[in-house]
Amino acid sequence: MSKVTSPANTTVPRRKDVVRAEKLQAGYGTTAVCGVVSFSLHAGQALALVGPNGAGKSTVVKTVVGQLEAVSGTALINGAEVDDRTLDFRREVAVVFDDDAFFPALTVEEHLAIVSAGHGVQDVEEVIASELEFFGLAALATSRPYNLSSGQRRRMLLASAFVRPRSLLVLDEPEQRLDTAMRHRLATRLRAEVDEGLALLVVTHDPDFLSTVATKALFIADTIHAMTPAQAAVAISSENPHTD
Numbered sequence: 001m002s003k004v005t006s007p008a009n010t011t012v013p014r015r016k017d018v019v020r021a022e023k024l025q026a027g028y029g030t031t032a033v034c035g036v037v038s039f040s041l042h043a044g045q046a047l048a049l050v051g052p053n054g055a056g057k058s059t060v061v062k063t064v065v066g067q068l069e070a071v072s073g074t075a076l077i078n079g080a081e082v083d084d085r086t087l088d089f090r091r092e093v094a095v096v097f098d099d100d101a102f103f104p105a106l107t108v109e110e111h112l113a114i115v116s117a118g119h120g121v122q123d124v125e126e127v128i129a130s131e132l133e134f135f136g137l138a139a140l141a142t143s144r145p146y147n148l149s150s151g152q153r154r155r156m157l158l159a160s161a162f163v164r165p166r167s168l169l170v171l172d173e174p175e176q177r178l179d180t181a182m183r184h185r186l187a188t189r190l191r192a193e194v195d196e197g198l199a200l201l202v203v204t205h206d207p208d209f210l211s212t213v214a215t216k217a218l219f220i221a222d223t224i225h226a227m228t229p230a231q232a233a234v235a236i237s238s239e240n241p242h243t244d
């Protein structure tokens, strides 16, 4: 496997359809949880999935990244059917879900080192120091996850997606448990990375986060509505997308 020097130089050249969902029904077993989803996501785009609690956003995302089997339809990443065991998938796709696990015995910096070194990053120490700083965890580098607050653990999990290469980043409610300043810093950084070619698929309930980050949006419910980020921000602010 070729070595990379840092996550910063790993954005892939722009190309079509980093993600393509075609008539995708996400659900459990044979039971769909929401309407049929079709979308494409290119490098340099950020698609926000919005909608009320229980609408099916996480289920759709987990299906897109191959953690759940589709009820019907297909999800393609870089033109190939999703298989999260392949080297290509693991090299290109960084995923952070709310229920992500960690090792109780390992420190914050050890978690990040495993992820970074495991993805072939050469200057691991430098990269980790930079992300610890960004996520406000420098003073907690040698702490173990159970000695962190829930927001600090969340920061650690998010940091793990930034210490490794990625051309597609998938985040499920990244704003959860982050304070306002961290939310803003994260949103601003994500938007800058998207502008440089990252493809971002994000579930969010935060209109400000969405407005900063998203280039397009889907409202997930029994039927699916494509929206502009501005429309989606209004929809999730008012919790009623159908009034206008």
Ligand SMILES: Nc1ncnc2c1ncn2[C@@H]1O[C@H](COP(=O)(O)OP(=O)(O)OP(=O)(O)O)[C@@H](O)[C@H]1O
Pocket (backbone or CB within 6 Å): 028, 033, 051, 052, 053, 054, 055, 056, 057, 058, 059, 060
């Ligand atoms: N493992 C599971 N087995 C069966 N049904 C599930 C499972 N996980 C979630 N569900 C159901 O699927 C539906 C969609 O859940 P999902 O977590 O995708 O919603 P969501 O839009 O992400 O919600 P939230 O905004 O609350 O995170 C819900 O009705 C939920 O109860």
